Every structure is written in C-alpha cells, then in structure tokens.
Amino acid sequence: MRKAVVGLILVAFLGPAAWADWSGLAGDQLVSYFPGPSDFLSTSNRIVAGPNGLLYAVWAQGRSLVPYELYFGKSTDNGRTWSSSTADQRISASDGESVFNPLDRGVGLALTGQGHICVVWAESLTNVGNEIMFIKSTDGGDTWINTGADFPLSDPGGLRPSLPKIAADNNNNLHVVWQQSNGSNAEIHYGFSSDDGDTWTSQTADRIISFPDGNAAQQAEIAIDNSDNVYVVWMERNETDTNTVHFGKKLAGETQFSSETADFPITLPHAGSTWEPSIAVAPDGSMHVVWEARNNAKGAMYYSRSTDGGTTWSGLDAEQNVDYDAYDDSSSTDAAIVATSQGHLAVSYTNWRPDLSGARTRVSLSTDGGNTWSGNVAAELIDHFEGGDTRPAYGAHICVSTGDTLHVIWHEDCMDLGGSSGYYEIMYSRGDVLGVAPPSPGTISGVVHETDNTTPIADVLVETYDVFNTLMASDTTDAGGTYQVTLDPGTYREHFVKEGYDAVDLSGIVVASDSITIVSVTMSPLSGCVYIPGDINSNGFANGIDVTYGVAFLKGGTPPPDTCFDCPSLGQDLMAAGDVNGSCGFNGIDITFFVAYLKQLQPALLFCPSCPPATRGD
The missing domain is CATH 2.60.40.1120 (Carboxypeptidase-like, regulatory domain)
Structure with a gap:
C-alpha cells in the first residue's frame, strides 16, 4: 500500500500536575432511579467509558422476595447527567430468576471498538442450575439483544459458575472468565467469541485456565493490551493455607494460557484472606494489579506490577500498600484500578475509618508507575460526606475516559434520601483531570x-x-x-x-x-487484487459457508468470484481468497487450514505474499 502524504500542525499539550477535584464532594449524584422512599438494593455496579463523553453503567437491583435483575444507565455528557436517574431500564430477562451473587461484584461489562456494549452475569436456569449469561447492545444501550430470554455462554450443567468478567480485544473478539466448581474446588474458566457474542467456545465444552492443583481459584479479572495479549488474575488458596494472587496470560495468536500448565503467583502469601484482584494495562504494556488482603479482620489495599510482560512482579519482593493506613482499626475493600493515557494509575476503593465513622469511597493515585501512591499520605475522599454512620458507601468501581478524566460509581445507603436503612442506590463522582476543570476540546x-x-x-x-x-x-x-x-x-x-x-x-x-x-x-486507487482472505464466496465474510463453497469448487463446482488474474510476480491466475495458508495456490490443504482456523487451532487466515489483498488497509 502506498504511503500517505500528510500535513500536520502539532501543538504540545502539557497535562496538569495536581490530583483530581471530584464532583461528588459537592453533593450526591444519583445514577439509579430513586422516585421516593425505597427498599430496593442496588449493587454490583460496573462502569465503562466510550468516546465523546459517553459513559455506560450496569448494576443489579432487587429486594427481599423480588428477584435481582440487571439495570442500565448511560451518560452522553461525561457524567453530568444520567438517563437512569429519571427512569429504570431493566436489561436482563424478567423470568423470575435472580442475578446470582449480586452482592459480590457478580457483573462484567465491556465496550468493543465498534461501540457495542457487552454484559455478562450468572443466573439460574430452571432445572439446570447457574449459567453465565450474555447480552449486548449495538445502539448505545437503547435496545438490547437477548434481553427477552436468557442466552447462556457457559457449557450447560456446570457447578455454580459465577462472578464473570469480560473484555474485548482490538479485533472486537470477546473474552470472558469466571469461577466454577469442579465438585471439590473452584477453578477459573474461559470463553471466547469471534462473532460479537453470537456463539462461544464455552457453550459446548468447559475450558479451565487455572492450574488444577486442588486449590480453590476464585474472583478472576481480565485485561487485554494494545497487542491483544490477554491477561487474567485471580485469588487462590495455597497448600500452606495462605492466599496469593495468581496470574495467567495468553499471547495474541496463541490458544493456551500460561497458567494451564503451572501456578504463577504474583504476590507474597497472605495468612489472612485475599479478595477481588483488579488488573490494568498501561499504554507502555506494563501491568498493574491491586487487591484486598485481610489480616486480623482488617482489610488493606496491596499492589504488584510487572514491566516485562508478566515474567517478574514487584509483589513477590515486598508488600506495597496503596491506601491510607494511619489508623490501626481502619479497613479497606473493593479495589479497582485503571491506567490513564499518560501511564498514571488510579485506584478506587471503600475505606472505613473511625474518625469518619463510616465506609466511604476513596481513591489513591500514582504518577510514577506505581512506585508511590497518594493514598499512602492521605485518604482522598471523592463522595459527599454526610457525617455519622447513616450513609455507608461500598463497591466502588472506576474507569477513565479520553482526556484522562476519572469516573467512579458505587452503591450508597439511601436512608437519608427517604429510603430504608440497609438499602442502596448507585452514586457517581467525576475527577476532572488532575485537579482542573475538563480541558476544552x-x-x-x-x-x-x-x-x-x-x-x-x-x-x-x-x-x-x-x-x-x-x-x-x-x-x-x-x-x-x-x-x-x-x-x-x-x-x-x-x-x-x-x-x-x-x-x-x-x-x-x-x-x-x-x-x-x-x-x-x-489516497491512491487500489493496488493489487481486491479480496478478503477466506471469503471464497465473496459475500464479505469469511466463515464456514466459504469452506462449503471451496469444497464444492474443488469437486468441479462454480469458481470463486475473487480470482486474481493480474499478479505479475506469480505469472498465473490465483483463486486468492481461497489461499488461506499463504502457499500461493488453492487446493484441499487450504480447506484443512481453514477448518483448523474456525476451530481456533490456527491464529489467522493467511494470504499469498506475492498477491496481497488490496483491502487489507495496512
């Protein structure tokens, strides 16, 4: 492909140096619908940022004797207003079954490069048991596919699958992890979809990616870097009756996770419990993980990082706190981490301190790649503090949008709003970049x-x-x-x-x-032959129908429409779309290669290097 002739006026932009001012300090901002006195419980909240000021949030909501269902809200103005604050929008099927584990971060949320919103959760199927469910929206959350009936992505009949998390790669492939019992202990399971969630590898067979050593593996989180490498972390109980955070990776184009053949802890063992690891990948490829560890009933936020693709981790050398630990009887939980476009790190979490008499939402930030944290010096409060213990806040989750604006949602006791004590609504706070108002576009x-x-x-x-x-x-x-x-x-x-x-x-x-x-x-007129590798029938897609077409042709049927007659380096005609193994010929070996690709045994469809497709766009 010819190179572009480009003219540029580049203007340097220097980011501010102070930490974020938070909109939630001025007063409560509801994301969920609160029409008046309520005894509903909103929980298990997640948030993700889209382009141009778009934010999407999901959560579970229910009450005693009323099944928990999934609800959705969006903001089109960078969090200043929310669609869900004026009316409920339920997105899960109203089938009488409750979202499973709604109080334990039981929902996963991701946004594809196409702008499709994808949600996963665990729910019971009548007479079957729990399954991992999937729904999506292709129009910004206005309508939802699979919202009328459950659509499981897990292999039917599994033992208590729960706590799924989802991520999308740069090719809009979807990856889901969750925990599921094998009869004695939980292991981490994995599912993959290459067609926008219409079909999943996990629907027909279980795929365990944690090393099955008899130790319980739970509470997985997933992240994908700019090269489409997939990273997963989870909590695991060890033979020494201690807990550590474990790690597995699947490199782009490969099918196996490193964790399938051996354990790979990335933290020192904790004598107490270890909970809810969260992982973020910075633009430079470095990985950053936070989690809660409890010792003597006190929770604290810990941190580990890798700058070499997961080979070594700082958490194996020494424990490092990210939260404020000035009070012996304070406690932190619900850690979530994001990386900004500048490589800065932000952790949201819940913290209880005796001087504030209640659980509050806080953040800790690092501008030096995780070496130091603002939360070690002072606990930064980001929600409106009413005083007393009447409005505890839990379950903070954070995302970052373009311009490095931080967004946090959590669920907070609604008694002071006229609800019953112990029942919660979803709240929101925005951290305008590092202490200043949002920059002008x-x-x-x-x-x-x-x-x-x-x-x-x-x-x-x-x-x-x-x-x-x-x-x-x-x-x-x-x-x-x-x-x-x-x-x-x-x-x-x-x-x-x-x-x-x-x-x-x-x-x-x-x-x-x-x-x-x-x-x-x-822009130059197309050079070379116009075709899509694997699109033998020339309908714009490469799938199993093309295999059928190719077999029929090889048996004397209709030739493929995309035949290249002008590849001078070959000196012959080429059925280019069918040459998926890149041998510069089309025969039965290509059909075998194509079938292997559809079964994920080959990472990609190839093409003849002497006759590349003009529509590759590279």
Whole structure:
C-alpha cells in the first residue's frame, strides 16, 4: 500500500500536575432511579467509558422476595447527567430468576471498538442450575439483544459458575472468565467469541485456565493490551493455607494460557484472606494489579506490577500498600484500578475509618508507575460526606475516559434520601483531570486528495481512534474532500477508507485544547487484487459457508468470484481468497487450514505474499 502524504500542525499539550477535584464532594449524584422512599438494593455496579463523553453503567437491583435483575444507565455528557436517574431500564430477562451473587461484584461489562456494549452475569436456569449469561447492545444501550430470554455462554450443567468478567480485544473478539466448581474446588474458566457474542467456545465444552492443583481459584479479572495479549488474575488458596494472587496470560495468536500448565503467583502469601484482584494495562504494556488482603479482620489495599510482560512482579519482593493506613482499626475493600493515557494509575476503593465513622469511597493515585501512591499520605475522599454512620458507601468501581478524566460509581445507603436503612442506590463522582476543570476540546481538520494533490475525494470515511484503539469520532468528507472532528486533548490515530482506494492510517496525531490540528492526506486507487482472505464466496465474510463453497469448487463446482488474474510476480491466475495458508495456490490443504482456523487451532487466515489483498488497509 502506498504511503500517505500528510500535513500536520502539532501543538504540545502539557497535562496538569495536581490530583483530581471530584464532583461528588459537592453533593450526591444519583445514577439509579430513586422516585421516593425505597427498599430496593442496588449493587454490583460496573462502569465503562466510550468516546465523546459517553459513559455506560450496569448494576443489579432487587429486594427481599423480588428477584435481582440487571439495570442500565448511560451518560452522553461525561457524567453530568444520567438517563437512569429519571427512569429504570431493566436489561436482563424478567423470568423470575435472580442475578446470582449480586452482592459480590457478580457483573462484567465491556465496550468493543465498534461501540457495542457487552454484559455478562450468572443466573439460574430452571432445572439446570447457574449459567453465565450474555447480552449486548449495538445502539448505545437503547435496545438490547437477548434481553427477552436468557442466552447462556457457559457449557450447560456446570457447578455454580459465577462472578464473570469480560473484555474485548482490538479485533472486537470477546473474552470472558469466571469461577466454577469442579465438585471439590473452584477453578477459573474461559470463553471466547469471534462473532460479537453470537456463539462461544464455552457453550459446548468447559475450558479451565487455572492450574488444577486442588486449590480453590476464585474472583478472576481480565485485561487485554494494545497487542491483544490477554491477561487474567485471580485469588487462590495455597497448600500452606495462605492466599496469593495468581496470574495467567495468553499471547495474541496463541490458544493456551500460561497458567494451564503451572501456578504463577504474583504476590507474597497472605495468612489472612485475599479478595477481588483488579488488573490494568498501561499504554507502555506494563501491568498493574491491586487487591484486598485481610489480616486480623482488617482489610488493606496491596499492589504488584510487572514491566516485562508478566515474567517478574514487584509483589513477590515486598508488600506495597496503596491506601491510607494511619489508623490501626481502619479497613479497606473493593479495589479497582485503571491506567490513564499518560501511564498514571488510579485506584478506587471503600475505606472505613473511625474518625469518619463510616465506609466511604476513596481513591489513591500514582504518577510514577506505581512506585508511590497518594493514598499512602492521605485518604482522598471523592463522595459527599454526610457525617455519622447513616450513609455507608461500598463497591466502588472506576474507569477513565479520553482526556484522562476519572469516573467512579458505587452503591450508597439511601436512608437519608427517604429510603430504608440497609438499602442502596448507585452514586457517581467525576475527577476532572488532575485537579482542573475538563480541558476544552480541540479539532482535527483536513482535506483528502487524489495523488495529484489537487482533486478532492468525497465520501471518504475518516475514523479517529485513541491510544487504546477505541473509536472516538468519525466523519465523512464532503464534495470538497474536507472533514472535521472535535476531540478532547490527547494523541490519536486516524484511518481513511473508501471503496476503490488503498486505505490510509496515520498515528501520533496530537490534539490540544482550543487548537486545530491539520491532517491532510492523499489516497491512491487500489493496488493489487481486491479480496478478503477466506471469503471464497465473496459475500464479505469469511466463515464456514466459504469452506462449503471451496469444497464444492474443488469437486468441479462454480469458481470463486475473487480470482486474481493480474499478479505479475506469480505469472498465473490465483483463486486468492481461497489461499488461506499463504502457499500461493488453492487446493484441499487450504480447506484443512481453514477448518483448523474456525476451530481456533490456527491464529489467522493467511494470504499469498506475492498477491496481497488490496483491502487489507495496512
């Protein structure tokens, strides 16, 4: 593919140095619907950030004799208002069955690069037992697929699967982990979907990724880096009757997790209990894990990191606290960690201190890769403190949006709002970047031309991605070839695509507040043969139907539509879409390779290097 000719005006953006001011300090902000006196319990809350100020939240809500169901809320203005604060939106099937483990972080939430919202949880199926359920929304949460009836992704009949977590990679593949009993102890299970959650590998067979050594493995969390490497952490009981956090990884293109063949603890053993590890991957690929450890009934937040792909971990050398430990009888729980685009770290957690007489929501932050933490010096409160012990807050969960704005939700006792004591609503607080108001947005603008650098190209789709490869904005060029997108300050990548032209990618585009960054490119007519590897029947997708088509052709049937007649380096015609093993020929060996790929025994479909597809976009 030809390189783009690009013009750039780059304006440096320097981040502020102070820590965050929090909107929740000024007063309570409800995410869940509270019409008046209530005895409903909202809990197990999760939050994720999308592009352009979009935030999505899910939680479980129910009460005594009323099944817990899943509810959803979204904000389109960076958390300032929430759709769910004025009306309930239930998204799980109202089938009389309760969301399982609603009080124990029993919900998983992820957002794909396509903007699809994906939710997993455990729920009973009549006469079957618990299964891991899946629903998704492809329109920003307005409607939900599978909300009318349960859609299990786990193999039916498993023993008490629960506490699932979900993550999406850069190719929009979905990965889910959960704990499930094998009859004596729990192990960590894994499921994978390559078709937006329509089918799952885990629906037909169990896949255990924790080493089955007879020790209980529980409370898994999952994260994926920019290279699509998958990382999982969980709590495990050891032979010495101590607890440690364990780690497993699956490299991109591979099928096996490192943890399937041996235990890999990343922390020193704790004599007391270890709970709820949380993992984040920074832009530089470093991994950061926090968890709760209890000794003598006191909980504290601990931290471990790896800067070499998980080979070594700081938590094996010494214990490191991230929370404020000035009071012998204070206690912390509910840790969750995120990494910002600058590599800074933020941990939300619940802390009880005798001087504040109640459980409150707090954060601890690090600007040096986890070497030091603000929470070691002072406990930063981010919620509105009413005083006394009448409004305890629990279950904090944190996410970060473009521009490194932090967002935290938790569930808080609603008695002072007119509800019954012991019943909770979902609250929210926003940390405007490091102590200042949110920065003013900037603009990327430019013109797309033919290779003569004069003739404009209309109807070019311009997609803008952040450093996490999340789609943040898009625009289509007009008759003059111009486009424009407005974004928070940060570093972005743009992808230019139009049928009949080689795609163009450009990274390292810096957007500053109140500034315009000019990005103009030229696009070349398609070079090479136009096809998609594996799309033998030329319908735009590569799947099992293409295998059937290819077998029929090899037995004398209709030739594939995408046949390349002009690969000069080959000097012959090539059924290019069928050459999935990259041998520059099409025969039965390609069919065998294709079937292996569909069974996840091959990491990718290949192509003839002498006749690459013009639609690859690289």
